[in-house]
Amino acid sequence: MRALLVEDDREIASQISAALKKERLDVYVADNGEDGLDEALSRNYGLVVLDVMLPKMDGWEVCDEIRQAGINTPILMLTARDSVDDRVKGLEGGADDYLPKPFDVRELTARVRALLRRDAVHRTGKIEIDDLIIDTNAKTVERDGKSIRLTPREYSLLVALARNEGRILTREVILEDVWDNEESLDNTVNFHITSLRRKVDTVEGRKLIHTVHGFGYTLRRSGGND
Amino acid sequence: MRALLVEDDREIASQISAALKKERLDVYVADNGEDGLDEALSRNYGLVVLDVMLPKMDGWEVCDEIRQAGINTPILMLTARDSVDDRVKGLEGGADDYLPKPFDVRELTARVRALLRRDAVHRTGKIEIDDLIIDTNAKTVERDGKSIRLTPREYSLLVALARNEGRILTREVILEDVWDNEESLDNTVNFHITSLRRKVDTVEGRKLIHTVHGFGYTLRRSGGND
DNA sequence: GTTAGCCCTCACAGATTCCTCATAAACCCT
DNA sequence: AGGGTTTATGAGGAATCTGTGAGGGCTAAC
Numbered sequence: 001m002r003a004l005l006v007e008d009d010r011e012i013a014s015q016i017s018a019a020l021k022k023e024r025l026d027v028y029v030a031d032n033g034e035d036g037l038d039e040a041l042s043r044n045y046g047l048v049v050l051d052v053m054l055p056k057m058d059g060w061e062v063c064d065e066i067r068q069a070g071i072n073t074p075i076l077m078l079t080a081r082d083s084v085d086d087r088v089k090g091l092e093g094g095a096d097d098y099l100p101k102p103f104d105v106r107e108l109t110a111r112v113r114a115l116l117r118r119d120a121v122h123r124t125g126k127i128e129i130d131d132l133i134i135d136t137n138a139k140t141v142e143r144d145g146k147s148i149r150l151t152p153r154e155y156s157l158l159v160a161l162a163r164n165e166g167r168i169l170t171r172e173v174i175l176e177d178v179w180d181n182e183e184s185l186d187n188t189v190n191f192h193i194t195s196l197r198r199k200v201d202t203v204e205g206r207k208l209i210h211t212v213h214g215f216g217y218t219l220r221r222s223g224g225n226d
Numbered sequence: 227m228r229a230l231l232v233e234d235d236r237e238i239a240s241q242i243s244a245a246l247k248k249e250r251l252d253v254y255v256a257d258n259g260e261d262g263l264d265e266a267l268s269r270n271y272g273l274v275v276l277d278v279m280l281p282k283m284d285g286w287e288v289c290d291e292i293r294q295a296g297i298n299t300p301i302l303m304l305t306a307r308d309s310v311d312d313r314v315k316g317l318e319g320g321a322d323d324y325l326p327k328p329f330d331v332r333e334l335t336a337r338v339r340a341l342l343r344r345d346a347v348h349r350t351g352k353i354e355i356d357d358l359i360i361d362t363n364a365k366t367v368e369r370d371g372k373s374i375r376l377t378p379r380e381y382s383l384l385v386a387l388a389r390n391e392g393r394i395l396t397r398e399v400i401l402e403d404v405w406d407n408e409e410s411l412d413n414t415v416n417f418h419i420t421s422l423r424r425k426v427d428t429v430e431g432r433k434l435i436h437t438v439h440g441f442g443y444t445l446r447r448s449g450g451n452d
Numbered sequence: 453g454t455t456a457g458c459c460c461t462c463a464c465a466g467a468t469t470c471c472t473c474a475t476a477a478a479c480c481c482t
Numbered sequence: 483a484g485g486g487t488t489t490a491t492g493a494g495g496a497a498t499c500t501g502t503g504a505g506g507g508c509t510a511a512c
Contacts, residue, residue: 151458167364187500188460194502213468213499214378215365377469413489414471420491439479439488455512462505470497477490482483 001046001116005029006036006062007078008055016049019105023112033057040066040073047116048075050095067094074115078103127162130221132200132208134162143200153178154196157189161209161219170216193217227272227347228252228389232262232288233304234281238327242275245331249338259283266292266299269399270390273341274301276321293320300341304329353388356447358426358434360388369426379404380422383415387435387445396442419443 003025007013010031017027025047030036033054040048040062048066052059063075077098096118097111121127125137131144139155141148150158156178161169169177171189179188193209201207210218229251233239236257243253251273256262259280266274266288274292278285289301303324323337347353351363357370365381367374376384382404387395397415401407405414419435427433434445 153459166366168366185461187462190500191460191502193500211500212365212375215381218364379470411472413473416489417471417491419489423490437478437489453512455510457508457510459508460506463503464501466499466501468497468499470495472495473493475490475492477488479488480486482485 002026002028002043003047003049004036004039004043004045005049006031006033006039006054006059007049007051008032008053009051012051015105016108019109020047020049020112023109023116031055033059033062037062037065040071041069045073046119047112048073049078049112050075051078063094074119076108076111076115121163127159129162129165129208129219130206132162134159141200144203148199150196150199153192154199157192157196158200158219161217165219165221168212168215168218172216174216189217227342228254228269229273229275230254230256230262230265230271231275232256232259232280232285233275233277234258234279235277238277241331242334245335246273246275246338249335249342257281259285259288263288263291266297267295269403270393271299272347273338274299275304275338276301277304289321302334302337302341347389353385355388355391355434355445356432358388360385367426370429374425376422376425379418380425383418383422384426384445387443391445391447394438394441394444398442400442415443 001024003020005013005016005020005027007016007029008031013029013031017029020027028039028045030039034056036048036050036054037057039045050059050063054062059077063077066073066075074096075094077095079098079100096115099108099111121136125135127134127136133142134140136159141150141155141158157174160174160177171186174189175184175186193211197209201209208219208221210220212218227250229246231239231242231246231253233242233255234257239255239257243255246253254265254271256265260282262274262276262280263283265271276285276289280288285303289303292299292301300322301320303321305324305326322341325334325337347362351361353360353362359368360366362385367376367381367384383400386400386403395403397412400415401410401412419437423433423435427435434447436444436446438444
């Protein structure tokens, strides 16, 4: 997958470039806004990392033009550290995320990953966790190659858990998310977890849905134990 | 995350308080400068919203004292009017942003978000202290790369200590914070500290949780000795 | 009208966590 | 060192949380 980096400071550019290459991206660097925009429009990039302060055309404008052209490649903006306005702008502009300078490379990497992951789910509509595959377009679930029939509630519940893989969701959050804040008992969640487990988590030793006593539930890749 | 609001006008205070709560902040309100300062010094807040006109001690002074104490929590000042003096004062006095009264709640919210986004803990949801990593989103704890299962009480207690790294927390403050002011014995804290230590602080020579005899407990990076 | 499928609530058993008391250990001051 | 205070920890029961079967309401299909 190609990534476009628009950054005029060579030092920083090579640093970011290295980080992106580690993420197995093919990196193309533009050192000014105009070239960056041209590049973004002429090829299909999977990611654009865009500095705000740029010669010839600033980052906001580039971002804007990219969006105007109907391209919705994820864009990560690099904003100046102390400018509060930049952050507000960042939200309202078409950027998907932004990172204040100076930044830690690990943080850049984390954001890039998050963007790409989000995009992958968005694009393909598929969530894959171990041998569990959820196709959010077809609303179809399979585990271990075998397709599984879920009821609507079970399906929403599973998607909620899957979208938050590795994160503990409280019953409260689940109710908000899956039940849309309708008044329902905590136990309703318990109940549906049970039925979901019966369908999805039957194989001993490869459970995905875990109870975290006192907190809620989490969907986690089988890291060996449990 | 906790936010401290120092504002004497009840009407405005409850308005701001509501807005902050929407941002998922635990709001504590002080209605005069002295109490506000005390509070800011005694606990670790993620944000301080500070009115300028206050009984007992004005906002500038409070802000100043907070900075003098070496605390760099983001501070948002509410200035009475859009006077140039106030602006200059605000910049010099260590405030991170200011908002002239009267203000639109949405603007307050935007500023608050901007300030919080700067904060690493808030951004990543992670608290890292040496090899201890708490992920407050996933509600997950690991030490030395190994994940640790905590009970809800243990977890809250650890988070309370971690958010106040290097600061001594009295049992009283801990009870307030973790137990929500419910009547409980001091010894309850002792008890849970013990069980927390058993899970988190097992490695001799790299203890994080320290007893401060006569005061309480503190979580401190292992600066070499114990 | 009947049947089938889904969803929710109640009830209760089992599991886990939490708290208090009692006692031991550590600490501090004189 | 000794006495008083503070802290640590084991044990057991109280309190809370979780899993699951049973039953009834609801809707859609036949």
